[in-house]
Amino acid sequence: MTKNLHRSIHADLPVAVGGRGIELFDADGKAYIDASGGAAVSCLGHGHPEVLAALHAQLDKLAYAHTGFFTTEVAERLADRLVTASPDGIDYVYLVSGGSEAMEAALKMARQYFVEKGEDRRRHVIARRQSYHGNTLGALAAGGNQSRRAQFRPLLIETHHIAPCYAYRGRLPAESEHQYGERVANELETKILELGPDEVIAFVAETVVGATAGAVPPVDDYFKKIREICDRYGVLLILDEVMCGMGRTGTLHAFEQDGIVPDMVAIAKGLGGGYQPIGAVLFGRHIYEAFASGSGFFQHGHTYMGHPMAAAAALAVQDAIREHRLLDNAVKMGELLNRRLRERFYDHHHIGDIRGRGLFRGLEIVAERSDKSPFDPALKLHAAVKREAMARGLMVYPMGGTMDGVRGDHILLAPPFIINAGQVDTIVERLSDALDGAVASSVARSR
């Protein structure tokens, strides 16, 4: 019997023993195509020789030095690389060990920024419903997914939530996409005015919503309007690209496709591609300078921040992506995946929406396509899809609660950037079989 408290106590997990390219292998020798990169993590697939070599070399040189005493060459090189590869306005890096830590740091950095500037009154964080920003208490408080928050609500700091930009569910029939984007963006201004413009710290959003809604991209110009509103009231814009960033959507940062630059962006997952735990906050000069000319330090820190092994993994992953032009492949294969999904599911009774960018794609499952009604949440259709897909040697990332934290189901696909056209076809075939199998078994159980 296991002594680990696994995510689900009653799940019977296969034992992973190896991985190569886009596949993982279990102890029985069964292979699984990793079409979700775990949870949008493994952007280079598994066992990449260049990353392994970089990790061995770093281990032989230096495994760890506390950042209170030293910096390391590899951490400096990684920060240089991330800033150089980012658009103007992204000038500094704060390295941590994962996505929740990155979001936690971003929230505290935003608050301290205003304290440094003498604007102590600023204390409110505004985020969006149906979002996920991590599981630590600050990040969880910013998140807007009701079922993830519910039992911890008494412990959470006060935060405020506006509507997401989720056109499939939210756009009114008479509205253009542009009008819809304006309407939901304007909710931010209303909320800022309600809370008091000089009391708001930041607006927090996933550029493309990941786990809680299934690769939901914003409509055109939504983030331009958001940026405008933040600027009007001196509110910081914090984008959470933990899942959708680092090339997943075809550009290094997803926000590059929206024509804006945030004050801070949180990254993780694809930064180190799963080879080591690592995350970061990237941010603008104005924030750095407020700290530099004020107290001279950020009142934060973790034992493993800037870890040399993690930095070496991230640097090697980012090198390999550049060297092998894998963002070009992500764009090309992302378009192919989108096309194949549309061909396969265009008239599928239970697929209501196919969406996403690059190699970040979501399918929203519905009971009835004509009125977009969801399956009964008690059926846990998303869990059945995962089970059926694993039985067919396919890893996808399905989730329930797509609409409001309780109702709705979706499937998230986030395959490695090294994927080829034949593998895209195999993924779509296996997914189609898994979905049909899941619907059939769930419907049969409900009778």
Ligand code: PLP
């Ligand atoms: N933010 C987003 C958008 C995420 O998808 C996640 C994880 O799924 C997190 C934050 C938290 O990251 P981590 O699980 O590395 O703490």
